Amino acid sequence: MKAAVASLPLFALLCASAQAAPIVFEAEHANGIDAVFLIDEVRECSGGLCLTVPDDAAEPAGLTITGAKKNYVVNAEREGPYDAWFRVYWEHACANSFWLSVNAATQQKVTDTVYSRWHWLKGPAVRLKKGGNVLALSNREDGAFIDQIAFASRGELAAPPAGTLKPTVIPADPEGPAYNVFFQLPVRQRFVWDGRTSESSGELGSKVNLRGKPAGREVFIAPGLHADMAVWIRSNTLEEKTLTVMMNVPKHVAVQRPDADGKPFTVSVARGTPLSKIALRVSCTDTLPRDTRAMRIHLLEDSKVVASESVHVTRPFDWALCGPLPAEAPGQPDTSGVDTKAPWAGPVGGRAWVRPGPAEYLGPGGSVDVLRVLGKGTHTSALACTRVSAAKDGEYELLVENDDQIVVWMDGNILYRNKKEGPAGRSRTLVKTALTKGTHTILLRIFQTERHWEFKVAPVTPGITGQPFSRW
């Protein structure tokens, strides 16, 4: 009698395990993540982490720019129909969907209209085979957050669970390559001014292919302005790995880790352990030239590089600004009264030039936030100028973004004009310019219809360097 009672909990356990339970795993435990996705730290999430596509990370909005990838390999014990469930959060109606593909089948839309709270969404019905199933998520709208994913046989989840579910598997890829380390390097940059903060995060440079040229991740630094990065590492192999993180850092740039001195350091990651995060801070000295430099971060095992990521480190140009000025004809190159050779020399329209430091003008994504410097205005314009040096005769490329219309002059000649109004990210383009060795003046007029007012003119080709105000 006593023995029978004692065996009861075991019997109950066997019954429970015989009755199939949903397959549950963390969205952030992907084997690989497309460039626009990021791992984000959110307190309300299971494991404190979720997968997200930052708002405005992919342009143009609404297009799927990521291909189906082998994001997860999920083992099912039984073949059959399942419902795909997702614990999601979306802020608004332009951020409430993503694509799901199972075993390379046609992508299906995952969406609902429950906003501003974490909730479980019953997604498409799918068919899983016994064994490994390949699940791929793709971006459809920016701004979606995904915490957990579950596959439930019919009836296993009759109603949406109230909160997070206990994960049952880590979707590692046992059939994947012999070496399969998950390694991601998101950039999170915070600009602080007037007690307000603006945060720009994610794959800032990867949102658009610049005429077929994929841009790398970007950070913007200046003396006193740093950028924070996170390296996320997880081993998808069957054994524990000891890895070394090594960085090729440009001169005058420092990368610090809170518990290391910026030199190579080792990390140990076991299969299935939660993601390891390594926080890194990028800063510079005043001797860093005002241009763009490449920084590489490598992951090594036994001196062999097994993964690499690169970051473009940009110290922005010094900009003088003048405005607000009338904008009778937006998009027209009206520079009446401006000395286009040395435009900063005197006031324009009674307005004096101001010379803000990067901490005063840098907006999200490294743009010049005209609104912050010159104040609010509608149907207005401003002039901005800077001086650059070309290292030798040649063709150089500049990255230009504008909100709203813009006209750019190089040494008094029109170099670029964009008459469209709208978000800066959507105007992102590369502009080529032939320069002789020496100093050149960039003048631009940026127009403003309403809302945001910003521009970016940043060096892409090495050899073009901004001059500090002191040398104008």
Ligand SMILES: [Ca+2]
């Ligand atoms: Ca999670």
Ligand SMILES: [Ca+2]
């Ligand atoms: Ca605007």
